[in-house]
Amino acid sequence: xxxxxxxxxxxxxxxxxxxxxxxxxxxxxxxxxxxxxxxxxxxxxxxxxxxxxxxxxxxxxxx
Amino acid sequence: xxxxxxxxxxxxxxxxxxxxxxxxxxxxxxxxxxxxxxxxxxxxxxxxxxxxxxxxxxxxxxxxxxxxxxxxxxxxxxxxxxxxxxxxxxxxxxxxxxxxxxxxxxxxxxxxxxxxxxxx
Numbered sequence: 001x002x003x004x005x006x007x008x009x010x011x012x013x014x015x016x017x018x019x020x021x022x023x024x025x026x027x028x029x030x031x032x033x034x035x036x037x038x039x040x041x042x043x044x045x046x047x048x049x050x051x052x053x054x055x056x057x058x059x060x061x062x063x
Numbered sequence: 064x065x066x067x068x069x070x071x072x073x074x075x076x077x078x079x080x081x082x083x084x085x086x087x088x089x090x091x092x093x094x095x096x097x098x099x100x101x102x103x104x105x106x107x108x109x110x111x112x113x114x115x116x117x118x119x120x121x122x123x124x125x126x127x128x129x130x131x132x133x134x135x136x137x138x139x140x141x142x143x144x145x146x147x148x149x150x151x152x153x154x155x156x157x158x159x160x161x162x163x164x165x166x167x168x169x170x171x172x173x174x175x176x177x178x179x180x181x182x183x
Binding site: 002003004005006007008009010011012013014015016017018019020021022027028030031033034035037038039040041042043044045046 | 066072076140146147149150151153158161172173175179180
């Protein structure tokens with residue numbers, strides 16, 4: 001899956017950034033340059049995909 | 064992995080400001096001091112059509128000073144559109160600096176979506 005940063009800017013100029021296709025904690029670093037360039041972070045959350053990948057990593061380590 | 068960040072836009076970059084103005088068909092803003100109803104403000108002056116006072120962009124703080132008296136002296140929607148286009152143009156500038164590919168798409172609710180893909 002290609003690594004994508006999706007940016008959606010609302011009609012009022014509020015911006016939402018979402019990273020897709022990154023492995024591990026790379027997703028947190030991937031969009032940092034855009035977050036810092038665009039303004040002040042209001043909130044941050046991890047998606048279900050983030051936790052699924054973390055759970056898979058943990059399972060692999062336990063085997 | 065994936066995470067989502069919501070951001071309040073701060074208007075710092077003159078190049079992105081110019082691009083946003085261009086998209087709106089506005090002249091490139093000049094630096095100056097304007098007298099608003101609430102007092103003087105210094106920065107990049109953007110005169111929106113039909114506005115009594117210019118909007119003044121302080122690029123150091125990234126904030127915009129304006130007086131519209133709740134829409135009586137100017138349509139807020141024009142400033143909103145400017146802020147939207149600023150964020151779009153700024154994101155595109157930064158992504159291209161890093162060599163990423165960018166595509167832009169208008170959404171039905173009036174939002175603008177960018178897909179930024181890392182180069183191969």
